Every structure is written in C-alpha cells, then in structure tokens.
Amino acid sequence: xxxxxxxxxxxIVGCGAAKCLVRSRSWIEWAGWVLCLGPGVTGLCLVALSIxxxxxxxxxILLLAAFFAVVAVVVRRTRSQESAPPAPPAAxxxxxxxxxxxxxxxxxxxxxxxxxxxxxxxxxxxAFAIWQLKSKVLAxxxxxxxxxxxxxxxxxxxxxxxxxxxxxISAGVHAMVGRIDDELEKAPFLLFYLxxxxxxxxxxxSRRGTTAALSATALLMTTPLMLNYAGSGTAEMALTAFYGCxxxxxLRWQERQQxxxxxAASLLSAxxxxxxxxxxxxxxxxxxxILLLTPHPLRRRHLLAALACxxxxxxxxxPWIWYAHPLPRTDENYMDRLRVGLMLANLRRLPLILGSLxxxxxxxxxxxxxxxxxxxxxILNRRRPTQRxxxxxxxxxxxxxxxxxxxxxxxxxxxxxxxxxxxxxGRLLLHATPTAALLIGLQWPQLPRPAAxxxxxxxx
Amino acid sequence: xxxxxxxxxxxAASVGFDITGRFMHSYQEIIMSRYGRVDEQxxxxxxxxxxxxxxxxxxxxxxxxxxNFYFRAVYILYPQPVLVGDPSVVASLPYxxxxxxxxxxxxxxxxxxxxxxxxxxxxxxxxxxxxxHVPAPPPATR
Numbered sequence: 001x002x003x004x005x006x007x008x009x010x011x012i013v014g015c016g017a018a019k020c021l022v023r024s025r026s027w028i029e030w031a032g033w034v035l036c037l038g039p040g041v042t043g044l045c046l047v048a049l050s051i052x053x054x055x056x057x058x059x060x061i062l063l064l065a066a067f068f069a070v071v072a073v074v075v076r077r078t079r080s081q082e083s084a085p086p087a088p089p090a091a092x093x094x095x096x097x098x099x100x101x102x103x104x105x106x107x108x109x110x111x112x113x114x115x116x117x118x119x120x121x122x123x124x125x126x127a128f129a130i131w132q133l134k135s136k137v138l139a140x141x142x143x144x145x146x147x148x149x150x151x152x153x154x155x156x157x158x159x160x161x162x163x164x165x166x167x168x169i170s171a172g173v174h175a176m177v178g179r180i181d182d183e184l185e186k187a188p189f190l191l192f193y194l195x196x197x198x199x200x201x202x203x204x205x206s207r208r209g210t211t212a213a214l215s216a217t218a219l220l221m222t223t224p225l226m227l228n229y230a231g232s233g234t235a236e237m238a239l240t241a242f243y244g245c246x247x248x249x250x251l252r253w254q255e256r257q258q259x260x261x262x263x264a265a266s267l268l269s270a271x272x273x274x275x276x277x278x279x280x281x282x283x284x285x286x287x288x289x290i291l292l293l294t295p296h297p298l299r300r301r302h303l304l305a306a307l308a309c310x311x312x313x314x315x316x317x318x319p320w321i322w323y324a325h326p327l328p329r330t331d332e333n334y335m336d337r338l339r340v341g342l343m344l345a346n347l348r349r350l351p352l353i354l355g356s357l358x359x360x361x362x363x364x365x366x367x368x369x370x371x372x373x374x375x376x377x378x379i380l381n382r383r384r385p386t387q388r389x390x391x392x393x394x395x396x397x398x399x400x401x402x403x404x405x406x407x408x409x410x411x412x413x414x415x416x417x418x419x420x421x422x423x424x425x426g427r428l429l430l431h432a433t434p435t436a437a438l439l440i441g442l443q444w445p446q447l448p449r450p451a452a453x454x455x456x457x458x459x460x
Numbered sequence: 461x462x463x464x465x466x467x468x469x470x471x472a473a474s475v476g477f478d479i480t481g482r483f484m485h486s487y488q489e490i491i492m493s494r495y496g497r498v499d500e501q502x503x504x505x506x507x508x509x510x511x512x513x514x515x516x517x518x519x520x521x522x523x524x525x526x527x528n529f530y531f532r533a534v535y536i537l538y539p540q541p542v543l544v545g546d547p548s549v550v551a552s553l554p555y556x557x558x559x560x561x562x563x564x565x566x567x568x569x570x571x572x573x574x575x576x577x578x579x580x581x582x583x584x585x586x587x588x589x590x591x592x593h594v595p596a597p598p599p600a601t602r
Contacts, residue, residue, distance in 0.1 A: 098464075105471045112478060122535075123491050129531040136538045154543065157531060157552035182536075215467050222474040224481075330550050365477055368470040373463070380463055445463050 002058075003118075003184045006176035009065035010188060013045075014038025016068025019075040021264045022249075029202030033264075035195025036241045039188045040271040041068075043169040044316075047274070050143040050168070051319060056175035092446065094211040102218040106197065109221040109230075116231025117190040121182045127233035130158045132185055134167035139174035143323065156330040163320055165274035166235035186233040192241035193230040197221045199241075200434055203248045204441030207389065216441030219373070220433055225366045225426050236427050239275045242268045243282050244434025247396055250289050251389045251438075259305070262290065266309045270316035277335065278431065281403040283313050285396060293392050337410040346409045349417055353408045356421035357401065357429070366426055374436050381443035390442050397435045404428045495532060502533045505578045505591050510541035512569060514579040515561055522582050523554045529580060530557055541574055566594045 014034035021037070024030035045064050046056045054060060094102075122128045133155075141147040143164070150160050170185040177184060197217050205213035220226065229236045246268035253261040269286045272279030291306035329336060361371040381390070411420060481487050505511060513533060515526045526544070530551070533542045544551055545560030564577065577592040 098468075101468065102471070105475055108475050108478075112482065120488065120492060121495075123488065123495055125531075128535040133535045133538060136535070140539055152547070153550055154545075154547040155534065156550050157527070158534075180538075215464070218471050219467060219474075222471050222478075224474050224477045227474070227478045330552070364473070368473040368477070369466060370470055370474075373467060373470060376463060376466070440467075 002177045003173055003181075003187050006061065006173055007187060007191065009061050009176075010038040010042050010172075010191060011035070012038070012065040012072070013042045013068040016071040016075075017041045019072045021267065022260055024202075025206055026202055028198050028205075032195050032197075032199030032202055032245070035191045036199060036245045037267075039169045039191055039238070040165070040242060040268070042172060043165045044271065044274065046168050046172055047143065047164060048319070050138065051323065053142050053144050055142040056139060056168070056171045058176050058178070061172055061176055092209070092211065094214060098211065099214060102214040105218045105222050109197075109227060110194065112227055113193045113231040114190055117186040117188075117233075118184065120231075122186060122233045124229075124232035124234060127186070130162065131167050131235055132170060132182075132233050133158050134162070134164060135170035135174065135185055136180055138164060138168050138171035139180060150327050153328055153330065156328065160330070161324050161327045162235075163274045163276060163279070163324075165271065166238045166276075169238070170233070186231055189231055189233065189237045192237045193221070193226075196237075196241040196244050196434060199245050199248055200437050200441070203251065203438060204444075208442055208444055209446070212441045212444030212446075215444065216437045219370055219440065220437035223367055223370050223433060225430050226433060229427065229430060234427075235276050236430055239272055239279060239282075240431050240434060242272045242275060242279075243431055244438075246272065246282075246286055247289075247393070247435060247438070250286060250293075250396075251392060253290065253305075254294055254388055254392065257294075262305055262309055263312065265290065266312040267316070269309075270313045273313070273317040274320055278404070278428075282400065282431070283317075285399045285403060287313065288399075289392065289396060293388075293395065295388075337412065338406055339410070343406055343409040349409055350405070352418060353405055353421065356418070356425050357404075360425040360429055363426075367429070370433070371429075371436065373440055377440045377443035377445070380445045387442070390439065393435055393439045393442070397432060397439065400432050400435065401428075498529065498532055499536045501589060502536050502578070505576050505589075506537050506540055507576065508540065509576065510574045511537065511543075512564055512572075512574050512577045513542065513544050513561075514563060514577055515544075515558060516579060516581045518554075518558060518580075518582055523558060525582075525587075526554045526557045526561075541572065543572060543574060547572065569594050570597065 011034055014037045017037040018024070018030065018033040022033055024033065042061070042064060046060065049060055050056065122132045134149075137147055137149045141149075149155060152160075169188045173185050173187055174180050197220065200220055201213045201217040203213075204216050231237075246265050249261045249265035249268065252258070253265060265286060269279075269283035272282050287306060287310045290309050291303070294302050294305075296302060361367060378394075408417060408421060411417060502511065511533060513526075513530055515529070518526050530542070530544050544557050545562060549556075549560050551557045551560060569575065569577065575594045575596065577594075579590045579592070581588045581590065
C-alpha cells in the first residue's frame with residue numbers, strides 16, 4: 001500500500017512539474033511527461049534534502065507531493081490547455097487488426113515489466129551490485145555528512161562515483177514502506193517505461209499519424225533488451241527515458257521556439273547527468289543540438305537560448321560534481337582517463353569497438369530486426385522532402401553512438417577490451433532506442449487514405 | 461507493405477523471444493531460486509553481525525563465482541559488514557578478490573567487527589559451505 005502511495009506521489013510531483021514546464025497537445029503526451037518527470041524531479045528533490053542532511057522519509061515525500069499538487073492547481077487556473085494539432089493530412093488510420101496486434105504487444109511489455117518491478121526480487125547483476133545497493137545506503141543515511149560507503153575501497157565494485165538519482169528514486173520506496181524492500185525498490189522504473197512509450201507515441205502521432213506512432217511505440221517497448229532492462233532495477237531505463245524525452249523537447253523547440261521546451265530539455269539533460277556518467281555526453285550533445293540545429297542558429301535569441309540551456313544544466317549538475325569530486329578514484333576511472341593523447345594511442349581499438357556495436361545491433365535475441373528497420377525506413381522515405389526533425393534525429397543518433405566510443409579507447413581495467421564491450425554495448429544501444437524509434441516513426445512509409453475518406457475536390 | 465510486415469515480424473519475434481526465455485525456459489525463475497538459496501545461506505550465517513567470505517578451490521571458470529557470492533552478500537546483508545580480505549584493498553574482480561582472500565584469525569575478525577567466517581569450497585560438482593563462528597570476547601571486568 002505504501003509503495004502504491006509512493007507511486008501516486010511521484011505522479012503528483014510529475015503533474016506539478018509538467019504543468020509548470022510544458023503545455024501538452026494530447027492526454028497521452030501529458031501522461032508521458034508526468035510519468036518521466038515525476039520520478040526524476042522527486043529524486044532530485046530527495047537528493048537535495050539528503051545533501052542538506054535529511055535522509056528520505058515518508059513525511060518529506062508526502063510534503064513534496066503536497067507542494068507539487070498545489071503548484072499543479074495554481075498553474076492550471078492561470079494557464080489554458082493547448083489545443084490538439086490537426087492530424088497529418090495524408091495519414092491513413094491503421095486497420096483495426098493492426099491496432100489490436102500493436103496494443104497486445106505493448107500490453108505484454110507492460111505486463112512483464114510490471115512483473116519485474118513489482119513482484120520479482122532484484123536479481124540483475126548491476127542492479128544489486130551497484131544501483132540497489134546504493135539505494136539501501138541512501139535510504140539509511142543522508143548524503144551529508146558523507147556516509148562511510150562512499151570512501152569504502154572494498155566496495156569500489158559498486159562504482160562509488162556513479163551518480164545517485166536512480167538509487168535515490170528507489171530509496172524513496174524504502175523510506176515510504178518503512179523498511180528495506182528488495183522486491184518493491186524497482187517499482188518506480190515501471191513509470192519510466194510507460195512514460196517513454198507515451199512520449200514517443202505522442203511525438204510521432206502528432207507528426208506522422210497513428211499507424212506510425214503505434215508501430216514505432218510497439219517496436220520500442222517490446223525489443224528484448226528493453227524488456228530485459230526496463231524493470232531490472234538498473235539506471236538504464238531512467239537514462240533512456242530522460243534522453244528520449246529530452247530529444248522530443250528539442251524537436252518541439254525547433255518547431256515552436258518556446259522557452260518552456262528549452263527549460264524542459266535542460267532539466268531532463270541535468271537529470272541524465274544525475275543518473276549515469278553517460279549523461280554528461282548526452283547533455284553536451286543536447287546543448288550542441290540546441291545551438292546548431294535550430295532554424296537560424298546564429299540569431300542572438302538562439303545563441304542566448306543555447307547559453308541559458310547550458311547554464312541551467314550546469315547549475316543543476318554542479319552539486320553532484322562538487323559531491324563526487326573528493327570520492328575515491330579507483331580502477332574504473334573513465335572520466336580522468338579521457339585524454340586526447342591516450343585516445344590517439346589506442347586508436348587501433350576502433351575497429352573492434354565499431355565492430356562490437358554493429359555485432360550487437362544485429363543480434364536477433366537482443367533486437368530482432370529493430371536496427372534493420374531504421375535504414376529501411378530511411379530508404380523508403382528518401383523521396384520525401386527533407387524534414388528538419390528527421391535530420392536532427394539522425395545527427396543526434398550518430399553523435400550519441402560516437403560519444404560512446406572514447407571510454408572504450410581509454411579503459412585500462414579489463415585485460416580484454418572485448419569483454420567490456422560484450423557486456424556494455426547492449427545497454428549503450430538501449431539508450432539510443434528512443435531516437436531510433438522516433439526515426440522509424442517519422443520515416444514510416446505512408447499509405448494514402450482510401451478514396452472514400454479523402455475530402456471531395458473543389459469544383460469551380 | 462513489406463516494411464509493415466517486417467515491423468510486425470520484429471514485434472512478434474521480440475515478444476516470442478521474451479516468452480520463450482521468461483516462461484518456457486524460466487531463466488528468471490532459475491536465477492531467482494539460486495540467489496534465493498544463497499541469500500538464505502548468507503543471512504543465516506551472518507546472524508545480523510556481518511560475514512567474512514572465504515573461497516577455496518575457485519579456479520579457472522569457477523573463479524568468476526567469487527564475485528557472485530561477494531557482491532550478493534554485500535547487497536543482501538547491508539549495512540552489515542562483508543569482507544573478503546583487507547578492507548583497504550580494491551576487490552572488484554574475481555582475481556583481485558582471490559589474491560587478497562586469506563584465512564583470518566579470530567583477532568583480525570573481532571578487530572573488524574565480524575563474528576562469522578563463511579567458507580565456500582568448490583569440490584568439482586558444487587559449492588560446499590562451512591561456517592566458523594567467533595565468540596565475542598567477554599566484557600572486561602572492573
């Protein structure tokens with residue numbers, strides 16, 4: 001019961017945050033923002049309180065929810081809802097059987113992720129060795145004064161310097177339930193899974209129609225690796241959800257130039273930094289995308305927008321950078337090893353790294369033909385006029401995959417770099433699945449509407 | 461149409477892979493039952509006071525299991541202390557754990573606030589465990 005109440009609190013916080021930040025064009029889009037922002041903002045607030053000396057508690061969570069509930073009500077009274085955009089003119093509605101099949105697949109995904117998050121204990125390796133161990137630490141002690149855990153070298157296998165947002169979200173479960181619960185600690189990650197699906201669906205549906213949206217969403221939510229990691233208790237689902245939502249807000253910024261979209265993209269980028277170290281690279285890519293990929297990038301307004309975005313991300317991230325700076329640097333110290341000289345010296349690893357990414361992408365037991373559909377959709381879409389969102393997404397996808405290469409060039413821990421690649425490339429590609437799903441959806445080959453459904457031509 | 465069919469095939473195959481692994485081969489159930497047994501062993505051995513884990517005859521491919529036991533013990537028993545050697549030494553990989561894993565004396569254990577040594581021995585077929593409890597020293601009399 002307390003866990004259910006915690007999830008409700010996350011949703012209330014999400015409502016308040018989403019009300020402040022964005023105007024939604026449909027209830028599904030609204031649901032996506034609430035489900036992704038709720039746990040993220042709650043986790044960030046709990047981290048802030050923990051740094052101030054208060055570990056997560058039932059009272060703190062309920063007060064947070066109450067605060068954001070008031071915010072949601074106040075903002076609702078002062079702001080009007082955006083009207084839904086018109087459906088794309090040439091988008092044929094999906095056949096009923098197609099809709100049914102996609103919904104059955106999505107329902108299956110929700111069912112198994114709910115099983116993993118709400119019923120099964122934590123059994124995934126990184127989940128219990130890293131993320132949920134940290135959640136126990138954060139539930140037991142505040143971040144200030146620093147718990148002994150963060151200086152315990154014998155526990156360096158749990159990556160003492162990894163960011164703490166995902167564990168703090170889980171720590172909220174322990175705090176609300178009143179005890180350490182190895183089964184329910186993963187419950188909030190179900191919200192990320194649902195939210196990402198809703199956000200991607202809405203983003204495609206408003207631009208390309210229901211068939212493309214439903215198909216791409218079903219693809220995204222049922223890839224085997226997504227089903228494996230979504231409810232596992234690692235930070236992968238959180239990072240994937242934050243990143244997917246952030247690039248949707250970047251696309252909205254490109255279309256509408258509204259400051260609220262920029263703030264939302266910045267907040268989500270900061271949440272990525274608080275979630276995993278990959279967040280630094282992804283946030284930097286987002287800032288560059290805002291700077292370079294908007295219409296008229298050299299206009300003063302857009303330059304200032306990119307600067308404001310970078311400053312907001314920095315302001316939200318500095319507390320973690322400050323907190324983590326004195327923590328022990330043990331063998332897996334990627335950040336300090338990211339030097340140009342070392343990367344150039346290890347360039348001979350590049351074919352191995354790129355080969356591993358390619359080999360991972362074509363694994364049928366991890367992806368089926370998900371990554372094959374991406375170039376296929378691009379080829380089928382080649383005759384359509386160039387669309388800014390599609391070009392943007394391709395650039396973001398390429399930048400993201402390239403950004404993941406340098407750590408493998410500098411890693412020195414593993415006797416065999418291939419061992420590290422084998423266990424990590426799947427998760428790195430998982431982070432890129434929202435981008436790929438958006439690309440598949442936005443490049444979905446359209447069937448023309450049946451003649452009977454088309455509006456009658458004007459006769460003069 | 462071919463693209464749509466390929467999409468449907470990918471979705472169906474994804475669901476099929478998951479159903480096969482999860483419900484037909486029961487991969488998760490197998491892992492849960494194995495960790496469930498180990499969790500119970502660790503909890504019972506620790507008696508709420510932490511553990512020292514000792515590993516004997518973990519060689520070749522079996523050596524990798526030391527981190528299964530060690531990492532799982534730290535997670536399950538937290539905040540109780542769990543050691544596999546000198547706590548000032550990094551123990552993040554199997555060969556590092558085994559290199560620093562020794563048979564501790566009672567005095568060493570008491571200095572580190574641990575009262576039980578749980579030894580896992582691999583006999584070629586499975587893991588045999590053995591417990592050694594260190595009684596707390598009597599309180600000093602005035």
